Amino acid sequence: MLDIQSKKVDNAVIINIKGDVDLYSSPQIRKVLLELIQKESPAIFVDLQEVNYMDSSGVATLVEALQRAKKYGGRLFIYHLQGAVQDVFELSRLDKVFQIYPDETEAMKAYHDEN
Amino acid sequence: MLDIQSKKVDNAVIINIKGDVDLYSSPQIRKVLLELIQKESPAIFVDLQEVNYMDSSGVATLVEALQRAKKYGGRLFIYHLQGAVQDVFELSRLDKVFQIYPDETEAMKAYHDEN
């Protein structure tokens, strides 16, 4: 259903998601994110460039990951949001809760500036 | 419904079609083609790169144009067929009736070689 690729860059993990994130597919992302959180991955980057649709179950999955990561001081960055996905975050009033960046370079820069 | 652009190159006309060619939209292409045929345009190039779907009414429109152009010695070239469009021509056994080319360069070359 979704095509999820992940790669390690130093101590960060970049996840590329391709497809619609909805009630059908969000459990798939949840699994990937929770595994990383289990391992206390310090920085998780979620590339949403190829996600054209996200529903509230997708947003909920990211909220859950954000909150769990925070507990051990982990960071979650999301970037490259398409129009419809950006809109869901705004409609949910979560666009200020997340660290949303235009692209990978900007997200990486923000992470490195923090450290 | 369809986005149809046309441009003149020497004595040829190149038509770029964007969208699905079906019962709804094929009259739009028919109008453009028949106007060129009315003027006895010597060479009509139809670029189908951005046509992802064509039904039998689209194929019928092209057959009609081909036959009418032939009457005054005009030429009709079609190129850049997407998979589904190529399949309709094959299923209709018209892939041998038309001059179908991979791209504009090849179609132009064939036309110039004829002259």
Next chain:
Amino acid sequence: MPETLEFMIPAEPKYLKINRLSIKLLCELIGFSTVESNNITLAIDEACSNVIRHAYNGPSKEPIHIKCNIYGNKIEFLIRDFGRKANVDQIKSRELDEIRPGGLGVHLIKTVMDEVMYDTNFEKGNQLKLIKHFKGRK
């Protein structure tokens, strides 16, 4: 018991694309290849175009109803209209070597689908039954 999906549009050409998107995705979801899904979508679209042109004599507010029944080894489409009764003897493709515009829809439907049955025994309108088997699961 099959799994069933249904789609109903008014018999207007502008709505045909809605059915195409649904049918194509459905075919892909249940395991047909991209090419098979494209071809099945073409067949259903041709059947709907024929309903508009022949059963309703042109665009109409009357409905085209498509029922999709998914079985273990095949998908069955029932395309129902409430228009003029078809004369089944007249529903046939032209000779393909006679090159002329038109007369291709029925040929495409019959080439793509495994079974094609017109049923005109309704009080009003017609129903076309189209079946496609999953490859290797006949």
Next chain:
Amino acid sequence: MPETLEFMIPAEPKYLKINRLSIKLLCELIGFSTVESNNITLAIDEACSNVIRHAYNGPSKEPIHIKCNIYGNKIEFLIRDFGRKANVDQIKSRELDEIRPGGLGVHLIKTVMDEVMYDTNFEKGNQLKLIKHFKGRK
């Protein structure tokens, strides 16, 4: 008399995308902007997800039926299920400043649509009526 389209899928998450494609294209065809069409599609999808999760308590072979009535100044969606009767008092969004996963669907539906009415007066199941007006044509 409105123009009417209908879509019926089994209450399975994998089929939701079929409805999304149909609703999005329909909204665009009748003149909503891309953003409006996306938002309406989101609202309908959230309503269907809630039918699966709350009315049917999870994926089910029972149907979700969507009827779209197009009027001159608005589109009306009737989303019908045949599951457990909803307790309308319980259908509400969480407080948005309380950040936690979930509890967003009803908020999204209410934010996007102009009118949202739950009707539980059916012998079996529920119906949600959602209305969106064309901008400037209220």
